[in-house]
Amino acid sequence: MRVLTVNAGSSSLKLRLLDDDELVAAHDVPRWHGEPEPLREFQAEHAAEAIGHRVVHGGRAVRGPTPLDDRVVEQLAALTELAPLHQSRALQGIRAARDFAPDTPSVACVDTAFHRTLPEAARTYALPKEWNERWSLRRYGFHGLSHGYAVRRGAELAGNAGGRVLSCHLGAGSSLAAVRGGRCVDTTMGFTPEEGLVMATRSGSVDPGLLCWLLTSRGVSPEELRTTLQERSGLAGLAGGSGDLRDVLTAREDCDLDAELAYDVHAHALLRHAGAMIAAMGGLDLLVFTGGIGEHQPRLRADLADGLGFLGVEVDPERNAATTSDADISSRTARVRAVVVESREDVEISRQTREALSA
Known part of the structure; x- marks a missing residue:
């Protein structure tokens, strides 16, 4: 399967086309402001069969790679204030891709998923139990995509x-x-x-x-x-x-x-x-x-x-x-x-x- 990977950083955009694990094409935008043109042009040239988006925070709702629909996008958007430097940028990439390639399946790959195996003692903050439960306060962890590959x-x-x-x-x-x-x-x-x-x-x-x-x-x-x-x-x-x-x-x-x-x-x-x-x-x-x-x-x-x-x-x-x-x-x-x-x-x-x- 030819997959377009979209990695939106706090200021940059990295686009990669992979056929299984083999790199086919790459394009970097050092200063990206959310405009859809780079993604549209890359997809038009390479016709990926699926699109995978790096998303920093999945919260409790998105705990692994998840096909994107309106509900999932809303869940990710609700977490923006917890990772303001990156979450909004990922959402810009997701919305752009869904606009110009609505029939191409897209998946959210969240950094927090790698850390879902944290033992309860490691993930729990010593705050009032009712706070932790009401606001889903816990250690989520990040850079999970990088850690998973590196290990x-x-x-x-x-x-x-x-x-x-x-x-x-x-x-x-x-x-x-x-x-x-x-x-x-x-x-x-x-x-x-x-x-x-x-x-x-x-x-x-x-x-x-x-x-x-x-x-x-x-x-x-x-x-x-x-x-x-x-x-x-x-x-x-x-x-x-x-x-x-x-x-x-x-x-x-x-x-x-x-x-x-x-x-x-x-x-x-x-x-x-x-x-x-x-x-x-x-x-x-x-x-x-x-x-x-x-x-x-x-x-x-x-x-x-x-x-x-x-x-x-x-x-x-x-x-x-x-x-x-x-x-x-x-x-x-x-x-x-x-x-x-x-x-x-x-x-x-x-x-x-x-x-x-x-x-």
């Missing part, structure tokens, strides 16, 4: 050594997933994609008491707080400029103290959360790096490996420095394998689309 591909690269896998999706948005026996048992993002690691412009986890203090004692408005946590924090907030880790590292090499602190805070949060994920699955057999930072920043990979060295993680300096795509970067003496996996959400979307339509 499978990583195990292949490591010779199927992946009983307990720490999947590190590191990019502008970052999260970790603890996967034991193929099932996600813990993850760093929560009810929204704001929790967990320090990211490019997002703060990650912050003391809720501090946030309440800003709201009640310092006159910060809810909207200002939301915007600041999502768009003006993280590496950008600490370094005082770009949230791109490449820029932070360049400034750090020029002895910029703010950039040095930004990198150290980012790396420390990664190590701290990695330790928690490893404890949650009772050890570590395989460490997987994916995403823009995970694939292209050997310095950060080496630093995390050093921090986890007491567990038997050790990367080969030459392999690590040379790797930007699928490869084993472990040293020969490492007890825990470490691999880099090129992020291929398109493969996962295509696979899930075919499964949903053949069910």
